[in-house]
Amino acid sequence: MFKNIKNDLPASIVVFFVALPLCLGIALASGAPLFSGLIAGIIGGIVVGGLSGSKVGVSGPAAGLAAIVLTAIGTLGGYENFLVAVILGGAIQILFGILKGGIIAYYFPSSVIKGMLTGIGIIIILKQIPNFFGYDEGSAWDLGFFEIDGGNTFSELFAMVNNITPGAALIGIISLLLLILWDKVLSKKSKVFEIIQGPFVVVVLGILFYTFTKGNAALSLVDKHMVNVPIPDDISSFVGQFSFPNFGVITNMEVWIVAFTIALVASLETLLCVEASDKLDPEKNVTPTNRELLAQGAGNMISGLIGGLPITQVIVRSSANIQSGGKTKLSAMFHGFLLLISVILIPRLLNMIPLSVLAAILLVVGFKLAKPSLFMKMYKLGWKQSVPFVVTVVGIVFTDLLVGIGLGLGVGIVVILIKSYQNSHFLHIEDQSNGKHKIKMSLAEEVTFFNKGAILKELDSLPRDTYLEFDVTKTRYLDYDIIEILDDFAFKAKERNIDIKLISKRGIVENPDSFIEFFKLRPQSKISLS
Structure with a gap:
């Protein structure tokens, strides 16, 4: 398990720097205490990472649940009441795992999964550009198109043009150029540059920049441009940051409704991310999905017990882990321990990291998810792959993750129906036989009620005085509707x-x-001809 530590440890540092602002930002977007996001990140790394069967997946608080959390806290009358729903949601996820609910992950088309990855990559880029230039840092962690302040993804980009912070932009640009140089050139020159990761270097550089530009009117950064980890004064104030559930509301039906909603959405988002991270994994490991639901459920129960947000596997962290060379689950676990150690020992040092530096790291992650070459590749695969892919991407960018995936899946189903309609049979017109037009009609291997329209249309269009050779030798199943x-x-x-x-x-x-008498059939859903 430790033989890949030379890969897992550097990767965990990168994931840590990606996860830290996401944990805080998602807590902010959820209307929850900032510390609750860090708790979820720690539990997602250590507990879920340890229990999961995924080698490269990383879990933590999910942006896709932020709107649900924000609404639920108000509906249930406080954060402590909401924590009960998180615990119950975790228990329901464990039930899903026991009932083998993880199989749903295998029913999403590859084009939709690729569209999900690309859409998330584009969203990361669009959301981090304002942050990169030191404007509207809060919107960077709200991954939906419409934002709480009434703006949207593109309005923030236009507003940014007149609100650029020179210091944030300068260190952001330097960091981005250094990351590209590190990835494309330096890492290929020497092993040293593989061991010491570019993101770690730019974070150190960002801290130095902040320190040496203090007091400089042109380049200095203020608090809103920096990481903002809660700083406890002593042990008692640190413990005071934890929230605990109010089990007195467990009989409230609204709590159970929120719990089921969290379990359903978190499970679906996790399974989609599992499928996506397995596709990104260069070693093509396959994650046991039912075990993943059990791990996520356990993580959510523990997170809820000590005041954390709901947890899912998160593709942003997972892709950063894969891109940084993570090989085993130790990378996810190490990142959880790094979060724990840092918030206890060095919160002041963390608060010296400029957000524009972290934005530069996320811009690289986003670009690797949404490479322009992928669009050309999907186009060359034909419309059956490219249309669901594009619809998923557009849906995610202009709505949110689950809506975009739902749209892509819907289009994918329509594509299947169209191809099923077209591929039900093969028609071949031959020479005349006994003064009649000879037509040979061969049915496909499996013909269902989806093919009724195509076959009925073909039969009705046959001209009078035709000799029809009707071949079902290759057909294994016929719906009774076709019969x-x-x-x-x-x-x-x-x-x-x-x-x-x-x-x-x-x-x-x-x-x-x-035909019914010939096959000696009874009305039933499918007829075996083999």
Whole structure:
């Protein structure tokens, strides 16, 4: 387990720097205490990371749940009441895992998963650009299109143009250029540059920049441009930052409704991220999804017990882990310990990190998720792949994660129905036979009620005086609906002087009176012809 520590430890440092502002930002967007985001990040790393079967996935507070948390805290009458819903939600997730609910992850098309990754990459870039230039730091962690202050993703970009902070922009640009140089050039020159990660270097550089520009009217940074970790005065004030659930509201039905909502949304978001992170994993490990639900459920129960936000696996952290060379779950666990140690021992040092430096790190992560070459690759795969991909990307950018995925999945289902409609049969027109047009119609391997329209249209369009060779030798399953259509056609064919030659593995029949009688079938959902 420790043989990859030379990869996992540097990767955990990168994930730590990515996770730290996300934990605080999501807590802020959720209307929860800032410390609750850090608790969720710590539990997501140490507990969920230890219990999960994922080698590269990293868990923590999720932006996708921020709106639910914000509303629920008000509805349930306080944060302590909301924590009861988090605990119950974790218990429901464990139940989902026991009932093998993780199988749902395998029913999302690859094009939708790739669209999800790309959409998240674009959102990260768009949200971090204002932060990168020192404007509207709060919006950087609100990953929805519409924001609490009434603005949206693009309005923030326009407003940023006249509100650039020179110091934040300067250290952000230097950090971004250094990260690109480190990734593209220096890491290939020497092993030293692989061991010492670029994100760690730019964070140190950011701290030095903040220290040496204090008092400089042009370049100095103020508190809103910096990381803002709560600083306890002593042990008692540190312990005082924890919140504990009020179990007196456990009989409140609204608490159970919120709990089920958290369990459902968190489980779905986790399973989607599991599928996505497995696709990004260069070693193509497959995460056991039911075990992941059990791990997430346990993590949410513990997080709720000590005042943390709900937890899911998060693709931003996971992709940063993979891109930084993380190999095993130790990377996720180390990042949790780093969060724990840092908030206890060095909160003041953390508060010296400029947010624009962390924005530079996230811009690199976002670009790697949304590479322009991927759009060309999906286009070349054809419309069946590219349309669900584009719809998912656009949906995520202009709405939110789950809505975008739902739109992409809906389009993917429509594509399947269209192709099923088109691929139900093959028609071949041959020379005349006994003065009649000879047409051979072969059915596909599996023909369902989706194909009713295509087959009915084809049969109705056959001209009079036709010799139809109807071949079902390759067909393994027929819906009873299709059999009824064929049975009706057998009657109509006599009126239109159409001769039918039915070819199947059960024999060959000329002009069958009834398809149902021929196959000796009873009404049922599917008919086996093999």
